[in-house]
Amino acid sequence: MYRGTRSTPAGQHRPVMLNEVLSALDPSPGGVVVDCTTGWAGHACELLRRVGPTGRLIALDLDPENLTTARERLAAVGHPFSIHHMNFAGLAGVLASEGITAVDAVLADLGMSSMQVDDAGRGFSYARDGPLDMRMDRTRGAPAWDLLSRIDPQELAQALSELGDEPAARQLAPAIVTAARGGEIRRTGDLVRVIQQATGAPAQWKLRSKPGKWNLHPAARTFQALRILVNRELANLEQLLRVLPGVLKPGGRAAIISFHSGEDRLVKAWLRDGQRQGTYDLVAEEPIRAGPQERLSNPRSRSAKLRWARRASDSAALTARSP
Numbered sequence: 001m002y003r004g005t006r007s008t009p010a011g012q013h014r015p016v017m018l019n020e021v022l023s024a025l026d027p028s029p030g031g032v033v034v035d036c037t038t039g040w041a042g043h044a045c046e047l048l049r050r051v052g053p054t055g056r057l058i059a060l061d062l063d064p065e066n067l068t069t070a071r072e073r074l075a076a077v078g079h080p081f082s083i084h085h086m087n088f089a090g091l092a093g094v095l096a097s098e099g100i101t102a103v104d105a106v107l108a109d110l111g112m113s114s115m116q117v118d119d120a121g122r123g124f125s126y127a128r129d130g131p132l133d134m135r136m137d138r139t140r141g142a143p144a145w146d147l148l149s150r151i152d153p154q155e156l157a158q159a160l161s162e163l164g165d166e167p168a169a170r171q172l173a174p175a176i177v178t179a180a181r182g183g184e185i186r187r188t189g190d191l192v193r194v195i196q197q198a199t200g201a202p203a204q205w206k207l208r209s210k211p212g213k214w215n216l217h218p219a220a221r222t223f224q225a226l227r228i229l230v231n232r233e234l235a236n237l238e239q240l241l242r243v244l245p246g247v248l249k250p251g252g253r254a255a256i257i258s259f260h261s262g263e264d265r266l267v268k269a270w271l272r273d274g275q276r277q278g279t280y281d282l283v284a285e286e287p288i289r290a291g292p293q294e295r296l297s298n299p300r301s302r303s304a305k306l307r308w309a310r311r312a313s314d315s316a317a318l319t320a321r322s323p
Contacts, residue, residue, distance in 0.1 A: 016294075017294070020290075026253060027104070029052040031051040033056075034057075034060070040069045044057060045077050048081055056080045059083040060087075061086075087137075095247055106248065110256065111263075120188075126192050132145040132191055142230075151177060237266060259304055284308045
């Protein structure tokens, strides 16, 4: 559900599965790398350090509120970079605007960042009361509360089931839509209350019931599904996967971190199809998971799955496709 970085007691941020990402992408001096979901540049800064003064980083982020901090942190590294307010579905256009035909590595860290969920005003968190917005980019589109007031209950039930894996989707959807159309849902706390009432879930909830045991909040799946729906995340991911082979150099690598089963299934299918067609010559056999220490210190990393692939040489790809 979450991506990017986590907050630490010192107020710093450490990217999810940083070592695993660097191992998968293997950035080297002089390389050209892309971070499709820069956030506060946790992964991006380390990628920029690895490619060095003769390399280049292209950073993208859909959320314009991340750009100032990301730019400052990247500038402190001191190597060449550019940063764009752009959805990663537009990656090919960004590279074309910079006169770059292909790159050595692409990273996409899906979902929302810790900074977004920790800001109650963004509306991503069921644990913090605030406006029910959920837009990654608040300069465009409609907020979540508005979508709920217009959506068909059957469509919402399908989204809750497919995007949130919510077992009570058919029970929740009409209750949510009825409340939203009546003007009763404008804030995250309003939506949580409706969910608790519709499911009979207790008002009091604990993240951790006992050592090693984590509880899922009764509103977690609904919030996840609604966020994906508001931001058209699966459609954008599919577009990225579609253009990915065309922006990677032969031997170039891609790494994608997903936090939702639907995202992971999509990534797995596209990468394996690419391998069968000869587009990729190496694909991760199984998703890479965060280590035990990271999962313990950062609960948001528990659902993270990293998949990677390596672009085949052009000659190898043509041989694989020939009858």
